[in-house]
Structure formats: C-alpha cells, structure tokens
Amino acid sequence: MAARPGLDPEAVLQAAIALADREGLEQLSLASLAAALHVKTPSLYNHIKGLPDLKRQLSRRGLILVKDAMVEAVIGKSEDAALLAAGLAYVGFARKQPGLYEAVTAPLTDYEDPELQEAGAQVVSFLLKLLAPYGLSEEDALHVVRGFRSLVHGFASLEGQNGFRMGLDRDESLRRLLQTYLLGLRAGSGRK
Amino acid sequence: MAARPGLDPEAVLQAAIALADREGLEQLSLASLAAALHVKTPSLYNHIKGLPDLKRQLSRRGLILVKDAMVEAVIGKSEDAALLAAGLAYVGFARKQPGLYEAVTAPLTDYEDPELQEAGAQVVSFLLKLLAPYGLSEEDALHVVRGFRSLVHGFASLEGQNGFRMGLDRDESLRRLLQTYLLGLRAGSGRK
DNA sequence: TATAATAACTAATGTTATTAGTTTTGTAAA
C-alpha cells in the first residue's frame, strides 16, 4: 500500500526517446540512459524488462505517434490532398524524431509481438480509410497501402541516413514523389 | 619477403556476409565471426580494423552488388521496362542477401566515408542513365532518382522487417508500385 | 508512528571489443 515516487516506466521511455533523438538509436544504451537519469544502470530494471524490451517500446510508441501525426495532418482533407498531407506528415515525423523513427524501422528481435502488430495494423487501417473514396477493391487498396508505406518510409529512411547528398531541395523531391504516385493511381484506375 | 597464408581480408568479409545473411546483421559480432572462422577474436584484427570498419565494408560491398544486380537486369531493356527490371532486381537482391542489404541501409557511423559516397554515386549515376531517354532536365531527373530509390528501398526495407503481414502477393504489390510510379511519370511529364 | 511496497543501490557474472605483446609458421632468400 505504499509506493515510492522517483522514476516510472513512462519517464524512462521519454528519456530514452530524447536520448535516441539526440544521439541516435545506436547510442542508446542502458548505461547512457541511466547516466542521463542520474541513476545507476540496474535501477532501470525496476521500470523496464531490459534493453530489448525498451527498444520494443520505442518501436511501438513511434508507430503510434507517426500515425497520430498523419491523423492530425489530414483533418479537413480528402483524396489526393489527404494522402499528400499524410505523406508529408510521415516524413516530417521522421525528421523531427529521428531516433524514435529509427526504432520504428529497426530490425525487430520479435516480429510477432502483438503490441507492435496492433500498432502497425492501425497505420494500415488509417490509410485504408483515406483510400475509401477511391472505390478500390479491398485487394487493390491493400496494394496501394503497401505502395504508399514504401514510398514514405523509403524516403524518410534514405533521408535519415544522409542518402540524399545532392544540393537539391528535399521537400520538393518528396512532393514530386507523392504527386507522381497519386497521378499514377488516377491514370491507372481503369487498368488492371 | 615471406608471407603466411591463412585468412585474408576478403575471406573475412565473405564470412561476415554469410553470417549476416544467415543470422541477421545484429548477430554479426567479432566473436561469432571468429568462431565461424575457427579462429580467436583478436586474430581478425590482422585483416580488419575492427567491427565498425567491417560493417562499413559490408555497406560498401552491398551497394556495389545491388548496383551490379540492376545493371545485369536491364541488359537489353530501356525506358519503363528497364526501370521496372531494375526495381525488381533491387528488391530481389535485398531478399537474397538480407543481412548484406541490412548493412547497406544501416545507420552509418560515418556518413562522410568517401568509399561509401563513391558507391552510392555509382547507383545514382546508373539510374540517371536509365532515365536519359525520358529527356528530363538534370534537376527533374535527380528528383526522379530520389523517388525511385525511395520506392525500392522502402519496399525492400518494409518487407525485410516483416512489415507486410497480409496474405497478399508481395511481388504483385511491388510490380504495381513501380508501374504506378512510372505511369505517373508519363502522365506528369507535361506538368511542372 | 509503524509498516510494507518498491525504488535505488552494491556486488558479481558473463559477453563483447579492443590493445599489447608473444609465439608460430610458411615462404623466400642464402
């Protein structure tokens, strides 16, 4: 019947996110995290199960937040404008929280984690809603969702690893990529 | 004037690639690599500078090989057919050598490594050649290169982290993604 | 005020990367 304040799991997660965004996900260790929290490493085990568990939590939180960012971005928009806004918001999130986004895309130790699957399913479900007005079959819509996710994740990932070196406006590249894909969708809707 | 055979840097690299492809890049450690080579860990330092150096070499080799795979795939093809073949080859490479491809896309310790920049530049240069027949301005072509790389890398990366869960044909998703983008390129070439 | 839940700690273990210094060995020159 008596607790003791101090850290809690959410505070540890927040500190881990801050550290990952600031220094990169590879720099996130229990040692560096404990130091940032002015605590000894083993104390963290009162709040997390271990480093793999912490990274799993980062992945999940990142997925939730990137979806939230897209949801926010499409308010009052529909069809191409909504998809464009969602794509820009996705990449914007990856830029603002690079370490957290890295965690989303990091090779998972556990592909089968149900919390991660749920978070991923919410992203897919959100995109399917944006596609509803296009009147696609369920199968067609799922292919498009895969395409859209590939687009935005690929762009965000390459940008995040400094893959775009030329002095060419990156926002312009992203806008063109999304618009070209959307144009292709319109142009191809008659086709098989 | 006298050497002593045994391992050499290329053999170490090959073993590292095999291990990464088999077990995943995270499982690649100097300890596991040395064990696979029936050697003690410090012996590896006769052939590589250390673990970061080894991973850098993997990145570079992966970039070269993925480009080679695309070059091979476009023989005798041009325009949309060539870009489609290149995209399929890119993803095919990531599927066949998942650990090596992971290394290509892993967050680098050293963005500025000239060897990696050179390898990346060769990929860009190759794609620019494929785009030549489209008669785009240099700037337009560079935007398209970014788009194409985003497409294929995003797809390969999501697929590699088991991001595509639905029982939906993945090759079909990839083909549609590439075709939709190419269609958008054609449709949009009059526009700004 | 006393208690109990629990956060934080110390101590210890095992893994890993890395460096320094030593031994071994195969080849090329004598």
Next chain:
DNA sequence: TTTACAAAACTAATAACATTAGTTATTATA
C-alpha cells in the same frame, strides 16, 4: 637444405556493457 623474417594467430589483460541477486533506503498510507 637451411635460415631468417614477415605476418598470422595466439594469450593475456582491460574496459564497456547488460543482466541478476541480494541489500538498503524511502515514502505513502494504515
């Protein structure tokens, strides 16, 4: 054939890290 040396592989040692076990300290509540 013998010898010398270059380089590969080794042993030993250190430092960083994650993790577990067991102990101490603290604080909200009964």
